[in-house]
Amino acid sequence: MAIELRVPRALAALPAPIRWLALPLALTCTVVVLLGSWGSADDQVAAPQPGGKAAGYCRALAAALPRELLGHARKDPSPASPYVAAWDTTPRTVLRCGVDRPEALDGEHAKDWSPTVDDVTWWSQKLTDGGYRFVTTMRAAYVEVTVPAGAAANPFDPAAALTGAVKATIPG
Template sequence: MNSFRHRLIGLPALALLITTAGCSSADDSASVAVPSPDATVTELCRKLDGALPGKVAGLSREDPEPRSTLTAGWGNPEIILRCGVPRPPKMIDPKVAEGHDPDAVPGGVNGVDWLQEKADDGFRFTTANRKAYVEVAVPGDVDSSAALIELAPAIKSAIPKGIAD
């Protein structure tokens, strides 16, 4: 009988747990993988986080989950910025190292050099020639040139020129 009573008491608790787990918050923020760079790059990324604009390409800043100074977002679908990402494999390609990269944004954008890669739902841009790699994912329906232009001043002020790694 005692065992039966414990099962009865456990059922409402289990039902509450299942109900709570099934509910989602009203927050529609995207979930983003947070990079894990070394301490030097992390400090540069924190500096960048403080310099980022409140709006990019006309979209308001809405940071993704989990909250981190290494990630930022604007709009929905979001423009996602991740600072301190590893060097993209494409940047290791000898043709890229020799300056013959067909995916480089010619001349950079407002003083920031970028590698451009096609993604499933738009484009992914990664800074080049900076002490930290900054990746910006831009959905296909967002003006990527406006996003890069508006992010350039913050990147230039926070991430010095040089070679990461």
């Protein structure tokens, strides 16, 4: 029993080598388009969902954030959120406003290094990848700045540089 394959007329008029490449080329193009439209996993950041006054403070902070941080352009993740901002460091520095109060503030890490800049205190937590997470304390909304290892010469520099915007928009 022989199987007969029918070639569409549009392809039948083409030389054999081109016909043979048509399907692999179409599949490759489809994969490239799909991968490009999905965005990278690095581009996805969980956006907090603050409520009440905290949401208003976070929107005010979003409007006050700089377009450049320590020489790096702002490159927000998608989908866009007024509660998330990022700068194009390598790896990327991310600010999230309206996060929940870190549970670690009640535990053994409550007394970890917490620098204060211009009356804004940043609780710090060393991450397993060597980076740091800084979270404001004693403010009407919690602001988190994640600085991955290698993103800044001093891991606290990005949080310190954002202190003015935090102080101006989120009351203590």
